[in-house]
Amino acid sequence: ERYSGIHREMILSGDFDGNGVVDFKDFSLFVAHFGTSHGEPDFDPLFDLTGDGRVDFEDFFKFVAQFDKGGSAKAGTRPKLSAEVRYGDLGPVVEVRAEGAEGFGLVLNYDPEAYEFLRADVSSRLPVLKKETRGKLAFACVGDKAKLVFRGEFGGAMEVEEAVVVDRAYRVSDAGVKGTLIVPEFALGRNFPNPFNSSTAVVYTLPEAAHVKLVVYDLLGRVVKVLVNGVQDAGRHRAVWDGRDGSGRPVASGLYLIRMEAGTFRKVREAVLVR
Known part of the structure; x- marks a missing residue:
């Protein structure tokens, strides 16, 4: 001991x-x-x-058990966890539900260039664990649901690194939920870096498989370079523009437009090239 x-x-x-x-x-x-x-x-x-x-999470639930002498989860049920992303007023909202659980915890990685964590909405009056570093959020609470609210436009990555559930006896187990969270809408993120000198990356998400057309235009509406033109699977994708035209020649400094088409979705981002 x-x-x-x-x-x-x-x-x-x-x-x-x-x-x-x-x-x-x-x-x-x-x-x-x-x-x-x-x-x-x-x-x-x-x-x-x-x-x-x-x-870690086990210590959190051992600690918080001192606040809660009762239990709300049904005995004999095996806890299950789900995490989904939806649109909110300010940006993405990660909705977490823990069926048959007394509580849950997760570590969420996200693109700090795209999103800012604002708050966690929970109904529990017991302590809620929220510890954030740049691009990483550790969250845990007693209860069966929570909403993690972010500010920002869709297009950045969100990924569950770790997820656990806790039963009525405050035993912690792996929830089996890991991987990228799929944004439920078409989205074109801001290209980065911007302004750029040699190349800039464009991140976009698809809620379903679709024909994607991603094209760079000049301010006169002329095609500079086609980055993507084909069918792609649902998920997060990344394309890079190297500051050259379709023939491989460097283009002049200035403002360019990156336009995405996918189904009925249309979105334009500005890219500033500085030689």
Whole structure:
């Protein structure tokens, strides 16, 4: 046993500041150490409630169990997790549902050039874990659903790196949900970098297989170069314009238009080339 006596009891209770109460001050201390591992400068075994050398989702649910002495999930059900993206007023909203679960957690990677995380909408009054670094969000809560709200235009990538569910006994298991989240609409993201000197990347998403035409035009409406012209599968795609025309000749500095057509979808982005 790594800890003994009253120190061990304090750790198991989640009373990190030793004031005799498990409260949101303790939770703030826990969040500050979430994601650390043994050997890292910020790691503190005080917050490693499971004693496995990591402060992770298992520790979060062990801690939050001290706030919740009841359970809402039906006994005997096997928790299932789903995550879908839809349009919101400001940008994409990731809707997470955990069927038959007492709670869930996930690590979501996203394109920081395209999206900004705004908030998480949950119904639970218990502590909610939200820890964000650039392009990565760790989120966990007690409850069966949440909405993760972002600001930005579709076209960037969103990917579930890790997802877990917790049952009524607060046992954590892998949710089996990983991979890219498919945006449910056609979208053309902003090209990057912009302005650019040698090349710029264009990212776009398809909710279904479609014939895609991605073309660079000058300001007179003349075709400079066809980047894509063919059928592509649903998902996230990337094309690169190297600042040359269809014959391979470098074009002059200036403002160009990148236009995407897919089904009835039409979208134009501006690209500034600086030689």
